[in-house]
Amino acid sequence: MIKLYSTGCPKCKVLKKKLEASGKEFEVIESLDEINKVAEELDIHEAPFVIIGDQVLNFAEANRELGKI
Numbered sequence: 001m002i003k004l005y006s007t008g009c010p011k012c013k014v015l016k017k018k019l020e021a022s023g024k025e026f027e028v029i030e031s032l033d034e035i036n037k038v039a040e041e042l043d044i045h046e047a048p049f050v051i052i053g054d055q056v057l058n059f060a061e062a063n064r065e066l067g068k069i
Contacts, residue, residue: 002026003051005035011059012048018066 004019006012006028019026029035035047042056050062057065 004028005038005047005049005051006030007032007035007047009048015048015050015059015062015066018063022066 002019002024004012004015004026006016008030016028029038038051039045039047039049044056044058046058048059048062050057050066052065
C-alpha cells in the first residue's frame, strides 16, 4: 500500500495527481497528528512524504519515483 502524508500544499497536490494517474491504490493521510507522529518516528522534517512498502520518500524522491510507475 502506498501512503501519501499530505498537508494539502502545492507539492502534496503534485504527488496526489501523480498517484491518481498511476492507477495504483493509495491512501492519503491528512491528519496533522498522524503526520507528526509518523514524521517523528521516522525522523522526517517536512511534508509531503510517501511511504511505499518499507521505502520512505521525501517530495523530490517521490516525485522522481512516481514518474516511473
